[in-house]
Amino acid sequence: MTRKxxxxxxxxxxxxxxxxxxxxYLVVSVALDPLTPVIARDLGMSTGQTSLAVGLANAxxxxxxxxxxxxxxxxxxxxxxxxYTTLLVIGSVFAAAATEPILFLVGHVLQGLCTSLLLIAAVPPLITGFPPSKLTLTAVILNLSIFGGVALGPLIAGVQLEADSWRPLFWVIAGIAAVAFLLSLLTYxxxxxxxxxxxxxxVAVALATAGCVAAFYGVSRFEPQRALDxxxxxxxxxxLVLIVILLIQQYHARRPLLILRPLTSTLPVVGIVVAMSAAATSVPAIALTGVVLRDRYTPLELGLLYLPEFGGAVIAAIVFAKLFTTRALHYFALAGMLSLISGIALIATSLPPTTTQTLIATGLIGVGVGASVTPALFIAGFSLRNNALQRVFAIVExxxxxxxxxxxxILLxxxxxxxxxxxxxxxxSLWICLGLASAGTLLAIALYPLGGIRPPSPSMQTWFGGDTAWRSPPLLAALHRRSTRSSDT
Known part of the structure; x- marks a missing residue:
């Protein structure tokens, strides 16, 4: 008998x-930036070493x-x-107990690597391994755990900075990782x-490895105190060139690892554009806001100014639960981008922002991220069969x-x-964020009429039955049809 x-x-x-x-890791990835001076002091690390640890963990x-x-x-x-959970525990303990730079670097890199390994290994089975009645709850849990955790990062960093410490956070993280390991045994x-x-x-793994390591190593050397070289x-x-080569190679491969070709129809591209635009602008917007405010507030006060971001993520998750299985999923993702744009614009046009403006702006950013990224993942995922969900999430992530x-x-x-x-x-830098978010939103909106499709409702019964939740037309299908009619006449 199979053990369970x-x-x-x-x-x-x-x-x-x-x-x-x-x-x-998602909490640490946001909290780490303000904590790096304290970590560097305690471990005798240089600025370059701390940047390298962050960069390689992201890689x-x-x-x-x-x-x-x-x-x-x-x-x-x-x-x-x-x-994966075993290595996550080991990495978290290494980082928390580190007394020298190399141990912290190895531990933090393991945290980053194992988190994404678990994201792709554990999330799709949670979505497809239980009855369809659980799907909405699963989507809300993922939304809150991923973006709620990220939103709490600045406040947690503020608490640690106020205490002039960082190890308690990392030991708590190690404890949570141990819970994940224990539950992975109990649910086996x-x-x-x-x-x-x-x-x-x-070839795909080699390109991904070389591309990610090289790109993030390079970006880790973008330090304000040194000139670019x-x-x-x-x-x-x-x-970046290697990552582009990876995408091209997988697109043309006869039996690819990453199913890129099916993701080039209209609705998956909409999901990818929204997810990338929200990620590329929300993370730097929050970091840039902290740069101009850190001299005006104590670390704890600054952390509390970001608390509305968590509140916004909670609000977005609640609304998401109501709209998840309707055509409004598409409008919700685009509305999230508009909320994100509004939050960034409020800060960019009023530097340095007042306390009230900051609270409103971080709340809008929280709503924007919570309402855009997870819906975008499912807009892409519903366009393919559910047995392809791991590969869909892999390329989007x-x-x-x-x-x-x-x-x-780079923006910092x-x-x-x-x-x-x-x-x-x-x-x-904030105006660059605003431009990226606006361009991504306009492109996502334009892809619907260019593809000749209105936002459809997903069919959960069909999707759980092994087919797609909707039919996604080829990219720019409306233009192709118009061109064909013109050539025929």
């Missing part, structure tokens, strides 16, 4: 395991999305989840490889991670290096 844990089919236990696996997060899919095809998936059930006949893709620009450019974690350091560097004052530099 006592909570193998217990939905609350499985959902809690997923939350415990994802939240630690691990981006790489893990591809690596998890490759491993899932040929190895028992639940056994791999046990390995044998799940075999996803597709043992799948072609192994060492070939040591920063060359690896960044090389890494790879692109979202590159957008979120790579653009923020611009803020510190351009203009007569830091306020001028932050204003320019």
């Amino acid at each position: 844990g006592p909570l193998a089919h217990n939905y609350p236990a499985v959902a809690t395991m997923v939350v415990a696996a994802l939240v630690p 691990g997060y981006a790489l893990g999305t591809v690596l998890s899919v490759q491993l899932a095809q040929h190895l028992p998936q639940r056994r791999m989840m046990l390995l 059930q044998h799940v075999g490889p996803a597709d043992p006949t799948a072609t192994r893709s060492p 070939v040591g920063a620009i060359a690896p960044l450019a090389t890494g 790879l692109l979202r991670a590159v957008a979120a974690f790579m653009i923020a350091p 560097y611009i803020a510190a290096s351009v203009g007569d004052s830091i306020t001028d530099g932050v204003r320019l």
Whole structure:
């Protein structure tokens, strides 16, 4: 008989395991930036070393999305989840107990890598492994755990800075990772490889590894205190080129690891554009706001100014639950982008913002991110069969991670290096954020009429039955039809 844990089919236990696996790194990724001076002081790290630790951890997060899919095809998936949670605990303990830079760097990189491995390995089975009646609750849990955790990062960092400490946070993170490991044992059930006949893709994994490491290493050298040189620009450019080559190679591959070709129809592209635009602008907007406000408030006061971001994420999750299985899912994602744009614009046009303006703006950003990214993931996911969900999430998360974690350091560097004052530099960077968010929103809106489709309602019965939840027309289908009619006449 196949061994099963006592909570193998217990939905609350499985959902809690997923939350415990994802939240630690997502909180740390936001809280770490303001804490790096304290960590550097205690561990004797230079600014370059702390930036490198952050950059390589983000590279691990981006790489893990591809690596998890490759491993899932040929190895028992639940056994791999046990390995991932074990490594997450080890990495979290390394980071919390570190007394020297190398131990902290290894631990933090393991945190980033294992979080994305678990995201791709654990989230799709939670969505498709339970009855359709659980799907809405699952979507809300994912929304709150991912973006709620991110929204609480600045407040948690403020609490730690007020105490002039950082280890308590990392030990709590290690404890949460241990809970994820324990629940992965209790909920264990044998799940075999996803597709043992799948072609192994060492080229794709090699391109993803080299591209992510090179790009994030390069961006980690964008330090305000140093001038840009070939040591920063060359690896960044090389890494981005390798990631583009990866996408092209997978698009044309006969049996690809990442199913990129089906994601190039209208609705998946809408989802990817929204997810990338929201990630690329929300993360730097919050960081840039902290740059201009940190001298006006204590760390705890500054952290409290970001609390409305969490409130906004909660509001977005509640509304999301009502609209998730309707055509309003599409409008909700676009409305989220408009809320995000409004929050960024409120800060950019009133630097330095007042307390009231900051509270309103962070609330709008929280609503915007919570209402855009998760709906965008499902807009892409519903366009393919549910057995492809792991691969859909992998490619979307790879692109979202590159957008979120790579653009923020570049904009922070611009803020510190351009203009007569830091306020001028932050204003320019925020206007860049605003431009990116606006361009992404306009493109996403335009893709519907260009594809000749109105926002459809997803068919959950069809999707859980093994087909797509809706039919997504080819990209720019309306233009192609018009061109064909013109040529016929």
